[in-house]
Each structure stands twice: as structure tokens, then as C-alpha cells.
Amino acid sequence: MPTCLSCKREYLAGHLYCRDCGSDNTARFGQHNWCPRCGADLRPGNQQGPLCPECRAPAVRSYLELPNGRLICRNCGADNTDHFTRLGICPRCGTQRASWDLDNTRCPECGAGQAIAYHKEDICPYCGADNSGARALRAQGGGRQLQRFFVNPVGILAILFALGPLATPLTQGKLGPYINIGVCTVFAVFLSCLVVFMSYSMRTTFRGYSWSRRVKKGLRPPLVLIMAVALVAALALALLFIATYKDEGSSKLLNSLIYSGIFILFSLAFALGAAQQYVGYLDDMLQLPEPIFAHEDRLVRVITESAQRKLGNRTPLHLLGMERLPTGGAKILFAHYGDPEYRTAKNGTPITVREERKWLVVTDEWGNILSMREEGLPRLAEVKPPKETALQKVEGQ
Secondary structure: OOEOOOOOOEOOOOOOEEOOOOOEOHHHHHHHOEOOOOOOEOOHHHOOOOEOOOOOOEOOOOEEEOOOOOEEEOOOOOEOHHHHHHHOEOOOOOOEHHHOOHHHHOOOOOOOOOHHHEOOOOEOOOOOOEOHHHHHHHHHHHHHHHHHHHOOHHHHHHHHHHHHHHHHHHHHHHHOOOOOHHHHHHHHHHHHHHHHHHHHHOHHHHHHHHHHOOOOOOOOOOHHHHHHHHHHHHHHHHHHHHHHOOOOOOOHHHHHHHHHHHHHHHHHHHHHHHHHHHHHHHHHOOOOOOOHHHOHHHHHHHHHHHHHHHHOOOOOEEEEEEEEOOOOOEEEEEEEEOOOEEEEOOOOOEEEEEEEEEEEEEEOOOOOEEEEEEEEEEEEEEOOOOOOOHHHHHHHO
């Protein structure tokens, strides 16, 4: 199952999830032969097959539906979305708009209906993020991703410095008296290659780190700054080694560690540079969905739906307040209102009241609920009519 890169939740691509409650209704609509997006009758005898105005190809099985909802003819490539909208027919089965039974598309779990209640392929049913870029990334395979990461000047330098210590035995006559050639070669190559491999394996983690800097508090330096610090440290070790490795009082072990550290730090710096370029490629070229913690509207929506399912009722929750936590998560105060009741005030005026319960929800940065508790005691809240607008006042006069 694909995992949404925005909220880290698994979902079945191509399945039809209710946008309100998240239940999977794919099998239900398949059994009843209903089109879940328009409510059209999909029984074989009812497929009339509208034609493309450009090449006259039948619409059924000949249309490619893009992630943005456009309908492209597979035969000639013409965009016929507006054409079928004007005709008022379903381009998949040919049913006239007048015969569409939109009540048939209602979710059996929460009652949400019509085409807007269902997600299309690559759209996360939980947060609404478009994961078409993630599907393109998976289609590349490991070899293409490896090439994209390392086949650039910075990535090539990272590989060269990781394998550079293999040339150390060639300097036996010049460096042999001051360093342990065998230890330096094995130790430096192993750690340098490990640093480069870890940087590649954490390429998506680095992307999340870059985004988390915008919402998480604390010291979170950018990758470019960490790369610059590693480069400065590598140059400083190189200068120190050149200045001290021939001293009679210098330690052979210390010289070996300094020599190995030069290659390790250079490998780290350029591997981070390659990771920074790859993060830019994921964001700019593939346009992967941004993490949910960077969008408070989507984060609140996921938290609200999760809290509502946890309470086990269909009464909507009302947002009273929200506070972002240093970890990137959120602390949200919800109000849950019961059915209206009619009471009489002390002065004899009839009023409408509802029972109000408040819930405090604490989540992590991905919208997962960490704790949920009721705040205070239930109370009766008066339902006041909305204030009359200036237009309503004029119309009343």
C-alpha cells in the first residue's frame, strides 16, 4: 500500500474513500454497479458510449482521467472535459445527467454523498494531499534515484572522498613513518562510505527535516550550514595534519585519526550537499506533497476527523482554540454540543440551550492523537440567534 508523504498514513491507491469519515466504499459501489463519482447506472446494458467530437472514438475505456479531473481522449489526445460537461452526460457510461441518482452515492457509514465526497487516485483520503509525485518517484526505481542523487558535481566529490583513502598505500614512502597506513585505509574508507550511504538512505528524512525547521522550535540549522561547518572542520584538520605530522613528538595514532577524519568530514560535507540538491529536486521537480505539519488547515482537519471517530458519534466538533507545540504538534480545544433543548429563563423568556462538553486533544506533528481528555464539566450553553445584518434591517423596514 502506498503511504501518503504528507501525513504518513497508508491508503489504497485507486480506491474510493469517503472524504467525511474515511471509510473505503470501493467494493460497495462495485457490487451495486453505480458510478461513485456521478451516480450513473453502470450495468452493461445501459452503456451508450458517447463519442469524442475530434476523432469519434467511444468514451468508455478510451478516456484518460488526469489527477486534476480533466478527461483526455486516449485516441487523439483531445481534452473533452468541457464537451461532456456541456452535453450533460457521463463520459464513462453515457448516462444522461437527468437520470443520475446522486442519492446512490451516499456513504453507508456517515451519509456523505455526491461525487465531491470521494477521492480520486493518488489523493490521500485523510489529509487530501496529492501523491502523484510520490507515485512518479516510486516508478523511478532504486537505480534512477541513486543516479539522481550522485550524478552531479557534489555527489561525485562525495564518492571520490569516500574512496580516496584507498590511495593511501601509494604514499607508503612519504607518510609511512608518521601514520599507520593499513589502519588509515580501512578505517577512513569504512566510515567515509558509511557516511555517504547513510546520507543517501536518509534523503527523504532530510526533506522532512528541512520542512520541520519552519514549525519546530529549538536549534535546527539548515543542511547548508551543517555542510559548511563540516567543510571548515575538514580544512582545519588538513592544515593541522600538514603542520604537525612530521614533528618528532607527534603521536602516530593521533596522526592516523587526523588523516582519517579529513576524508570522513569531506565525505560528510559533500554528501549533505548532494542531499540538499536532492531535496530541491523532490520539492521543485516532482512536487511531492508538503508535510502536513507545515499546513495548519490540513493538520486541523485530520485531527478533527480523528477525534470525532475516537468519540464514536457523528455530532461535529467545533474548534475553540489551537496552540502549536515546540515539537511541531498541536494542542487543540474542541467543543461538542448535544441536541438543542427548550427551557425557560428565570425571567420567563423561552430560550434554547445545548449541552456543551470540551475536549483537549494533544497530537504529534503528523496529526496522530497522543492524548485526549475532557476539560471541565458539561454545562448548558444558550443558543443565541445570529445578529441581524444591515441588509436584513433595511429589508425589515
